[in-house]
Structure formats: C-alpha cells, structure tokens
Amino acid sequence: MFETLDKLFLAGLGAMTMTRERAEAIFEEYVQKGKAKREEKSGFVKEILELAAKSRADLEKIISEQLHKVLAQMPLATKEDLKRLEEKIDQLLKK
Numbered sequence: 001m002f003e004t005l006d007k008l009f010l011a012g013l014g015a016m017t018m019t020r021e022r023a024e025a026i027f028e029e030y031v032q033k034g035k036a037k038r039e040e041k042s043g044f045v046k047e048i049l050e051l052a053a054k055s056r057a058d059l060e061k062i063i064s065e066q067l068h069k070v071l072a073q074m075p076l077a078t079k080e081d082l083k084r085l086e087e088k089i090d091q092l093l094k095k
Contacts, residue, residue, distance in 0.1 A: 018052035020045060 023045045030036035036044065 018048060020049060023048040023052075 024041070026048070027036060027041050027044045030044075031038055031041075
C-alpha cells in the first residue's frame, strides 16, 4: 500500500523537513479519506520517518561528494601544502 504513497509523499511534501507530527497529520488525512486504517498508523509513521531520514542521508552524501569534486578542482592550498611550508619556514628560521 505504501510503496507508491512513499514516492508521492516524498516528492510532494519534502522529506527534508518531515517531523513525526507532520507524518501523523498526513496519516490522519488518509484515514479521513478512507485510504488507510487507524491501526496502520505506527507502521505508516515509522516508514515515512525512515524514508525521510534516508532521503536526508542520501542528499547529504550527494552534497558532500559534489563539494569534494568542486574543491578538488580549485587551486586551494591543502593541509599538506601548509605543513610543508611551515616546515620550510622553520628550517629557514633555524639558519
């Protein structure tokens, strides 16, 4: 029952900001429309919150990967570059 619902739900309501209260309110709307039974509530809410958490994790992973790609293409100094420069400065100061 929830297979197609989860896709519509995540696309239409934005999984990024899903809360238990909002999931319960959505479930109540389905009950009122006769699309769900009250005894299915805990399973529905749990599934929606799990899907929201997975969506957030997937989005964070995608953003992180893209950010790393962009940063790798930029001519920025790395930690290793800075360490090497510090060591060279230390050597020059000792002379």
